[in-house]
Amino acid sequence: MSTNNAAPKKLSIKDNYAMLTRGLGWDTTYQPMDKVFPYDKFEGIKVHDWDKWEDPFRLTMDAYWKYQGEKERKLYAIIDAFQQNNGQFNVTDPRYINALKLFLTGVSPLEYAAHRGFALAGRNFRGAGARIACQMQAIDELRHAQTQVHTISHYNKFFNGFHDFKYMHDRVWYLSVPKSYFEDAMSAGPFEFVTAISFSFEYVLTNLLFMPFMSGAAFNGDMATVTFGFSAQSDESRHMTLGLEVVKFLLEQDPDNVPIIQKWVDKWFWRGYRLLTLVAMMMDYMLPKRIMSWQEAWETYFEKNGGALFHDLERYGIRMPRYHDVAMKEKDRISHEAWGIFYNYTHAAALHTWIPSDDEMKWLGEKYPNTFDKLYRPRLEYWREQQQAGNRFYNNTLPMLCQLCQIPMAFTEPDDPTKICYRESDYLGNKYHFCSDGCKDIFDNEPEKYVQAWLPVHQIYQGNCFEKDADPTAADFNPLAEVMRYYHINVGEDGHEFEDSPDRKNWLRWTGKPSHGGEKTPETGHAEKAT
Amino acid sequence: MSVIALNDGYQGEVKDREENFHGNRLLFIGWEDHLMFCAPHCIPVSPTMTFATLANEVIPGIYSSHPDWDKVAIGEIEWFRSNERFAPEFGRTLGENGLQHKAVIRFRTPGLTGINGSCS
Numbered sequence: 001m002s003t004n005n006a007a008p009k010k011l012s013i014k015d016n017y018a019m020l021t022r023g024l025g026w027d028t029t030y031q032p033m034d035k036v037f038p039y040d041k042f043e044g045i046k047v048h049d050w051d052k053w054e055d056p057f058r059l060t061m062d063a064y065w066k067y068q069g070e071k072e073r074k075l076y077a078i079i080d081a082f083q084q085n086n087g088q089f090n091v092t093d094p095r096y097i098n099a100l101k102l103f104l105t106g107v108s109p110l111e112y113a114a115h116r117g118f119a120l121a122g123r124n125f126r127g128a129g130a131r132i133a134c135q136m137q138a139i140d141e142l143r144h145a146q147t148q149v150h151t152i153s154h155y156n157k158f159f160n161g162f163h164d165f166k167y168m169h170d171r172v173w174y175l176s177v178p179k180s181y182f183e184d185a186m187s188a189g190p191f192e193f194v195t196a197i198s199f200s201f202e203y204v205l206t207n208l209l210f211m212p213f214m215s216g217a218a219f220n221g222d223m224a225t226v227t228f229g230f231s232a233q234s235d236e237s238r239h240m241t242l243g244l245e246v247v248k249f250l251l252e253q254d255p256d257n258v259p260i261i262q263k264w265v266d267k268w269f270w271r272g273y274r275l276l277t278l279v280a281m282m283m284d285y286m287l288p289k290r291i292m293s294w295q296e297a298w299e300t301y302f303e304k305n306g307g308a309l310f311h312d313l314e315r316y317g318i319r320m321p322r323y324h325d326v327a328m329k330e331k332d333r334i335s336h337e338a339w340g341i342f343y344n345y346t347h348a349a350a351l352h353t354w355i356p357s358d359d360e361m362k363w364l365g366e367k368y369p370n371t372f373d374k375l376y377r378p379r380l381e382y383w384r385e386q387q388q389a390g391n392r393f394y395n396n397t398l399p400m401l402c403q404l405c406q407i408p409m410a411f412t413e414p415d416d417p418t419k420i421c422y423r424e425s426d427y428l429g430n431k432y433h434f435c436s437d438g439c440k441d442i443f444d445n446e447p448e449k450y451v452q453a454w455l456p457v458h459q460i461y462q463g464n465c466f467e468k469d470a471d472p473t474a475a476d477f478n479p480l481a482e483v484m485r486y487y488h489i490n491v492g493e494d495g496h497e498f499e500d501s502p503d504r505k506n507w508l509r510w511t512g513k514p515s516h517g518g519e520k521t522p523e524t525g526h527a528e529k530a531t
Numbered sequence: 532m533s534v535i536a537l538n539d540g541y542q543g544e545v546k547d548r549e550e551n552f553h554g555n556r557l558l559f560i561g562w563e564d565h566l567m568f569c570a571p572h573c574i575p576v577s578p579t580m581t582f583a584t585l586a587n588e589v590i591p592g593i594y595s596s597h598p599d600w601d602k603v604a605i606g607e608i609e610w611f612r613s614n615e616r617f618a619p620e621f622g623r624t625l626g627e628n629g630l631q632h633k634a635v636i637r638f639r640t641p642g643l644t645g646i647n648g649s650c651s
Contacts (some may be wrong), residue, residue, distance in 0.1 A: 042537050189535070340569035379567045379651035382598070397593045399570040400559045400635075408570035409561075418650035420561055420571060422635060424613060430545060431633040433559065448534040452543035461575045462551045 017058035022051065025128030037126040043189040046254035050127025053249055056241055064136055067234075068143065075231040079150060082224045088158050092220040092288040093517035094507040095498060097159045099286035100225065101351040102278060103213060104152050105165040106178045111145035113182040114138075117193055124190040133242050134194075140235040147228040154224065158510075159503050161350035161495075164488040168350060171465070172487050173456035174278075174342075176406045180453065181275050185268075187449070191250065192264050198243035200268030200321075204309065206236060207301040208276055216287045251316040258317045263445070269321030270438035274405040277338045284335035284364065285356060288517060293367035295331045303328065323438040329414045332368045336376040337410040343383065344395035345408075348480070350489050352498035355384040357516060375417060392497050396480075398457045403432045404439035404450060411435045427451065549632040556632040558585075558625065562594055563639040567651040571635070582628050583621040590638075599643045611637040 011019065028036050040047075081087075091097065115138050122134030156162035169175050185196040214229035247265075250257045280294035292300075302324075310320045339353070346353040356364065361380065364372045383393050399408035413419045423434040427447045434440040443450045459465050460483055463472060470482045484491050493502055504515045534541055549556050556578055561571030572593055576585070586605050594600055610619050612628075613635045619628050630636065645651040 039537065043535055189537075192535075337569065340566070344569045375649050375651070378645075378647040378649035382567070382646045382651070393567075393596065395568060397572040397574060400561070400573045410566075410570045412566075418564060418566070420563075420566070422561075422571075422614065422637070424635070428545070430547070431631070431635075433633070433635065446534040448536070448542045450543075451545045451547075453546060455547065457573050458547045458557065461555070461557065461573075462547075463553065 013058055013060070013063075016060045017055070020060050021053075021055070021129040021132050025131075033126060037124060039124040039190055040126055043191050044260055045191045045250060045257050047127070047250070048253055050125075050129065052252065053127050053129035054245065055129055055133055056245065057238055059136060059238070061132075064139075068139070071231050071234065072143070075147060075227055076150075078227045079147075079154070079224060082227070083154055087223050088155060089507075089511045089513075090221045090223070093513070093515055094159070094503050095286065095352070095354060095516065096220045096222065096288050097155065097503065098161075098351040098353075098498070099216070099282045100155060100222065101159075101161045102282060102286070103225075104148055104155070104162065105168060105350065106175060106278060107209075108145055108148040108152065108165060109169040109175075110178050110182050111141050111148060113186060114197060115141035115145060117182070117186045117197060120186070121190040121193050130246075133245075137198075137235075137239055137242060140232075140239070144228070144232050144235070147231060151224050151228060158506070160490070160493045160501070167488055171456075172350065172489070173345075173401075174349060176454065176456050177278070178275060180406050181271055184271065184449075191260075194243075194246045195250075195261060195264040196268040196271075198239060199247045200265060201243075201272045202236065202239045203243035203247075204269065204306055204321075205272045205276060205302070206240065207305070208297055209279055210236060211301065212279065212283050212291060212297050215291045216283065216289075219289045219291050220287055247313075247318075248316070251313075251318065255317075262318055265318065266322040267442050267445070270323055270436075270442065271405065273327050274407060274436075274439070277334050277407060280335035281338035281342065284367075285339045290363060293364075294335045295367065298327070298331045322441070323436070326414045326436065326438065330411070332371045333375075333412060333417050336364075336368075336372065337412065338407075340376075340379070341399070341408050341410050344393075345399070347394045347491075347496045348484065348487075348489070350487075350494040352496065352501050352503065354498040355380050355387065371417060387497070387499070394496075398460065400433065401455050401457050402435035402439050403453055403455065404434055404443050406453065406455060407435060409433070409435050547633070552632075558630060559633070559635040560590065560593065561635070561637045562597075563637055564644050564650045565594070565597055565599065567597060567646060568594070571637075576625060578626040579624050581622060581624055582619045585625065585636075586619075586621065599640070599645060602643055603640050607641060609639040609641065611639070613637075 027033055034041070088097075118134045118138035118141060122131045122138060125131050125134065152162050152165055169179055185193050188196065210229065210233065214226060214233070217225035217229060247261060250261055283290065283292070283294045283297065306324075307320070310318065342349060342351070343353045361372075361377055365377065368376075386393050399410075401407065402409055409420060409422070411421050413421045421436055423437060423440040425432045425434070425440060425444055425447070427443075428451075430451070432443060432447075432451070434443060456465070460479070465486045466472065466479075466482045467486050470485070471477060472479070472482075481491065489495055498504055507513070507515050547557070552575055554577065555575035557573055558576045559571050559573055562568065574589070574593075576589070580589075586608070591600070610617055612630065614637075617629070625634075
């Protein structure tokens with residue numbers, strides 16, 4: 001060390017980053033490295049030189065804290081202003097809030113899970129550069145979870161269905177879809193985890209979550225969501241870069257890594273795509289002012305942008321994810337099929353559903369000329385008739401779920417949108433059922449893992465979804481009501497038809513604005529009007 | 532293929548074993564061409580239930596809210612076990628009809644194609 005008293009020369013960003021990620025790492029000697037990092041070999045990934053890891057952002061911790069601190073200050077200033085100005089009443093109409101319920105209760109726990117997952121991955125990589133990148137992302141994800149919880153907390157003061165998101169995440173049937181997706185990744189090895197989340201989700205598919213959702217929020221006057229969206233977006237670009245960097249690094253390290261990565265890309269493309277079904281439904285049915293259809297978003301963000309990405313990866317020996325062609329065939333149906341699920345079972349959900357207005361159906365017909373008028377409009381019109389006759393359709397028998405993605409089996413054959421797609425496997429004397437070849441392949445590759453899926457419907461029938469004081473032997477035992485109590489869903493408030501909802505009545509009373517503001521639709525139903 | 536796991540011999544617990552359903556087994560039922568019911572259904576059934584009970588009582592209980600249901604003739608239904616056509620024996624039990632735990636029954640009602648022919 002120099003004894004010179006002159007101020008030390010300030011390091012360049014590049015040198016600073018190099019010191020942090022190379023200079024501070026060392027090989028252990030008291031314990032063998034394999035014992036200190038026991039989880040980075042069993043997946044079969046070979047890394048010969050961790051120093052080849054390059055982080056294009058070269059972000060150091062001091063710079064990280066400075067940037068993030070600034071973002072936080074701006075974000076909370078805007079959220080404060082939103083709250084003081086009752087910004088929640090400036091959204092297009094209260095139907096929009098249901099998209100928010102699904103997004104905030106479905107995604108926020110995933111942000112927290114991502115925080116845990118990246119902390120774990122960071123601990124398990126023996127390369128210091130990768131560890132630092134994972135550490136920063138772990139902190140980012142925690143920040144995102146926090147800002148979303150603040151948004152939940154605000155909307156919870158005015159609307160139903162937000163009150164117990166964390167508890168519901170572990171129990172409610174449709175929230176098991178995002179939950180099981182993430183737990184699949186977290187219970188894999190560290191390399192599969194980063195390929196799943198950083199590459200397949202953040203890099204390949206995240207634009208389909210963020211772009212439509214954040215533009216949708218802006219379009220529908222939801223500044224709270226737009227603000228956290230923008231605040232998260234700058235982190236997302238770093239995460240996307242990490243995702244691509246991880247995959248390129250692994251592919252360059254050893255040719256034996258290529259087939260392993262390809263298998264993960266196939267798997268996590270399909271899992272992420274199935275998860276995005278919920279986004280498809282939000283875009284086409286739940287945003288009162290629509291930005292683009294799911295089909296258009298898929299064409300832009302996957303077929304075009306994703307196609308270019310995989311073209312670039314061809315030189316490493318990576319091809320397009322398997323079944324991307326099936327996703328293409330399904331692009332004019334999945335949002336309608338998903339809305340069917342939620343319309344059928346909305347009385348068991350913490351969000352409302354409704355029949356689109358005539359204008360909205362016209363829009364759907366224009367966006368989906370091959371399917372909507374022929375296949376989906378007739379059922380929506382029938383349901384509307386029934387509802388107007390006081391006989392709103394609810395499906396009172398529980399649905400069959402896909403063993404893998406856990407979504408009710410509503411998806412149809414790739415080449416026939418009128419036939420449910422059934423796939424099955426036999427394993428150790430039991431049958432397992434799937435919504436698609438994509439989900440079946442994932443199961444068949446690792447049946448030992450997926451036999452333990454906590455499928456909400458099966459758990460109900462095993463008697464595991466009742467509160468401790470429930471008595472299934474009692475004469476007046478009502479299983480559905482008891483399951484709702486176990487879910488912490490308040491019957492008559494949180495779920496069921498939007499037209500009859502307290503949310504809608506409160507909106508009319510509090511704002512004096514129409515409850516279908518996105519389109520010109522007369523107020524129907526018996527909700528009291530503003531006076 | 533088998534799982535890639537940290538330890539050899541990894542085997543997750545089979546969560547949906549038949550013995551976890553208190554004497555019942557699961558049966559999945561789907562009505563072809565009637566996707567107003569968004570997905571096939573899952574119900575717990577006693578293995579000793581006869582096929583006649585299933586066809587004449589249980590299935591109408593699930594599907595009779597559909598406008599096509601009044602036109603269904605139970606005797607003319609085409610039955611499928613998973614993807615294969617089969618001829619159930621109505622007087623025998625589900626088990627005797629080969630419907631084990633987590634079996635799938637699909638049924639088709641010829642001539643009925645849902646609301647305005649939309650397969651809904």
